[in-house]
Amino acid sequence: MADILIVDDEKILANSLGILFRDEGHQVTTVHGIGEAITRLEHLSPDVALLDLRLPDGSGLEVLRAIRLKHPDAQVVMMTAHGDTATAVESVKLGAVDYINKPFELQEILLIVEQALEQQQLRSEVAFLRRRSQSEGLAEMIGECEPMREICSRIHLVAGAGDSAVLITGESGTGKELAAIALHRLSARRDQPFIEVNCAAIPENLLESELFGFEKGAFTDAQSRKKGLFELADGGTLFLDEIGELPLHLQAKLLRFLEKKSFRRLGGTLDISVDARIIAATNRDLRDEVRKGGFREDLFYRLNVIPIHLPALRTRADDILLLAEHFLAHFSSSLGKPLLKLSPEARIAFTRYRWPGNVRELRNIVERLVILSPCSEIDLALLPQEMWDESNLLDDPPPLSSGFDLESHLQQVELRLVKQALVLSGGHKGHAAQRLGMSRHALKRRLYKLGLAEELNDD
Ligand SMILES: Nc1ncnc2c1ncn2[C@@H]1O[C@H](COP(=O)(O)OP(=O)(O)OP(=O)(O)O)[C@@H](O)[C@H]1O
Ligand SMILES: [Mg+2]
Structure with missing residues (x-):
């Protein structure tokens, strides 16, 4: 259903157009002059507007301008009774998508409006996708500290690196999935599927057929052939979350895929080639799993070609x-x-x-x-x-381990307290000094010594 605005002083025509488009299931507003049209446009945002070129109170071009200004996505079709080609052409220059000469068949205008709506749909989809790929690339990943900047630039680099596997590690909730999505969106695969599998969430006996699919008759319940997630990710990215939970026999199958870019469905004899980038993630220490025998060493090295570690x-x-x-x-x-x-x-x-x-x-x-x-x-x-x-809380007393250095420890404590005082006093040096029990002058010397000289500039 679309919103259609009809502006025509010929009431009979305007009304029959109204009936026509309402029958098609659209929402129609009919007006008969420029003034009325402009007033209605305050509250109405039409998907399509049909404008008569000659109106009793002026030219339809005025309404066209108003629509372009307020509702740039609206599709405008001009109607002219006089074969007034010059003005019709001007209207196209002003942004009308089409014009139609009166008298016309209702079927004709129906077709034109249908095409205009299709075009509008397409345009808004393109705009949406473009906005999404721009704003949701890395923009959603907040972080300005040095390690995060480094991660962001690495994600940019890696995104361009074709199909190399990526291993994302980090504690739970550090943004591994977000990083995987950003990587996909920044890569040339962005318009292809991003398929996510949580290896821990799928029961072990189903995991293989979920990932690799099966042929008809591969097992008792296999009534027909089914594609697995590897195949669905063709051209795109397969995100294997919690890779540490992947059972050993599937680790072998994944390794084979990484090396040959092909695999066999369950019960299949045919090698199926798939172009999918593998991004794996885990909050476990995979090296440790390797040592314990729970994770294949060769697979670990194959995945760890490009490691991304998200700090706590x-x-x-x-x-x-x-x-x-x-x-x-x-x-x-x-x-x-x-x-x-x-x-x-x-x-x-x-x-x-x-x-x-x-x-x-x-x-x-x-x-x-x-x-x-x-x-x-x-x-x-x-x-x-x-x-x-x-x-x-983080301020635990430090352990007096070997390598402990009192001077640098005291300096860190000092730094933290001074920073806290500055935050608490909203950056006001006088108040901060008061909180610290020192003079403003002493605080300034201290800031200088602690390398917080930038704090000195702003007052
Ligand atoms: N740098 C960041 N900027 C903004 N939001 C973030 C950032 N990192 C994580 N988040 C948000 O925190 C939440 C957890 O992130 P995410 O699911 O990516 O973590 P994870 O590392 O995959 O966790 P888990 O190991 O538990 O699966 C999400 O809502 C995500 O949007
Ligand atoms: Mg996650």
């Missing part, structure tokens, strides 16, 4: 607040709340917390806070219990 969130303190702000904005807007922010104390609690569930946990906590917060600033008191518990 607790090791990227600067990204914690960045991500928190990103999710605050996201959930505030999706839940229809004013933009929420963290109080200075809450900000510190965020950076001191250990985040065992990494970015996923942060995202979930922020969502909950946005729902629960009664005012626009999220206060410490609202944070969940686990964020308070000393055992979950």
Whole structure:
């Protein structure tokens, strides 16, 4: 169903067009002059507009201009009674998709409108895909710390590297799946399928047929041939999540695929060639699995050609607040709340917390806070219990292991406290100095010594 606007002063024609398109299941608005058309366009965004060129209060081109301005996606078809080719051509220059000479058969206009709608559908699909591939490439991966920048540039590099296998490692919730999707979207395979398989979620006895498919009669229930996920990923990317859970005999089959780019369906005798890039992910230590005999060493090396390791969130303190702000904005807007922010104390609690569930946990906590917060600033008191518990915080006393260095340890403590004071006082040096029990002047000297000279510039 589409929205169609008809502008024609010949009431009989306008009305019969109205009936025609309503019968086709469209929503139709009929008006008889420019003024009326312009007023209706305030609230109406037509998919297609049929405009008479000569109207009692002026030229249909005026309506065309107004539509182009307000609803650039609308498809405009001009109708002219006088074979006024020059104006019709001008209207096409102004963005009309077509024109039709009166008198015309209803079938004719029906066809033109149908084509216009198809074109519009196609255009919006293309625009959607283009937006998606641009904005959802890496833009969704938040992180400005050095390791994350490096990961982003590696993802860009690897995306262009054809079909080499990629192994993504990292603790649960660090963004392995997000990285795999970004890699696919940035690669030349972006318009081909991205097929995801969680090796831990599919029962072992089904995994082989899910992955590789089967021939009719391969086993009792195999009534007909079935394609596996490897085949469905042809031309695209196959994301094997939790690869550490892949049983040994399937590891052998995967290795063979990586080497020959072909495999056999269950019960099959034919080698099937497939062009799919393999991205594997795991939160386990695969080297350790190799040592224990649970993971094939040759497969590990074959997958590990291009490793991408996502660091735990607790090791990227600067990204914690960045991500928190990103999710605050996201959930505030999706839940229809004013933009929420963290109080200075809450900000510190965020950076001191250990985040065992990494970015996923942060995202979930922020969502909950946005729902629960009664005012626009999220206060410490609202944070969940686990964020308070000393055992979950990062400031553990350091072990006096070999290589311990008191000087550098003290300097780190100093650095952290000074930074905390600056955050708590919103960057105000006087207040920060007060919190630290020192003079403003002493704080400035300290900042200089700690290499925080950039903090000195802004006041
Ligand atoms: N750098 C990031 N920027 C924005 N969002 C992120 C980032 N990293 C992770 N996320 C978000 O955190 C959540 C968890 O990420 P993802 O599912 O990719 O983690 P994972 O490493 O695959 O976890 P698991 O090992 O548990 O499967 C997702 O909602 C994801 O969008
Ligand atoms: Mg995952």
